[in-house]
Amino acid sequence: MSEHLQHEILSLLKENSRLETEKIAHMLGESKEKVEQIIQELEKTGIIVKYGAVINWQKSEKPKVSALIDVKVAPQRGYGFDALARRIYRFPEVRSVYLMSGAYDLSVELEVDSMEAVGRFVTEKLATLDSVMGTTTHFVMKKYKEDGVILDDPEKDERLVITP
Structure with a gap:
């Protein structure tokens, strides 16, 4: 091929x-x-894993809340970060989990129905895991572009055109 x-x-x-x-x-x-x-x-062969759609939840009647959570981890001997990442990505509200360079070890992307659901996830599910040393949560306020698709509606210029 x-x-x-x-x-x-x-x-x-x-x-x-x-x-x-x-x-x-x-x-x-x-x-x-x-x-x-x-x-x-x-x-x-698993190269194509899933087919999907990009959804602009901001325009739907029931918008979703997206959050990015930075996670500081104490790696487990013999497993590194993989074992904890597997536990985290099994939660249904988790959209993505990434191993990161920098101040935090993992980045977790959530998509839920409310800001309260994000808080519950962090306090009841994520922070209770043994290897998690700390988290920082970032709420997505507005998505301008996702997966290569522009979601932002530019404001229309409502000024009158004046010609000499």
Whole structure:
């Protein structure tokens, strides 16, 4: 399988996961069957893990609260940060967990229904874990761009145009 073709298919699906294989094949000048075969192989090997949508929760009737939590950890002998990261990412409200460089070791992204739910998560679930030494919580006030998609609605200029 051509690495270049595989990369092109991945790039197209990353941009728009709803593209049909026929359209991808046409865009790349390949057969539909070949593209389907490559996509199936990418799914089977775990390179393609999930297809999804970018949602602007700020425009929905029931917006979500997003928070980023920096976590300072005492690494466990023989496991490093991996064991704790696995425990954290199993909580359903956790969207992402990253190992970070800098002052904090892990960064946890939450998406919940309220600010209170963030507080409960930190105090009842995260802070109670043995290896957690400290946390800093950042609430996302507004998302301007997510996953390459601009969510910000620029304000319309309501001034009158005056011409000489």
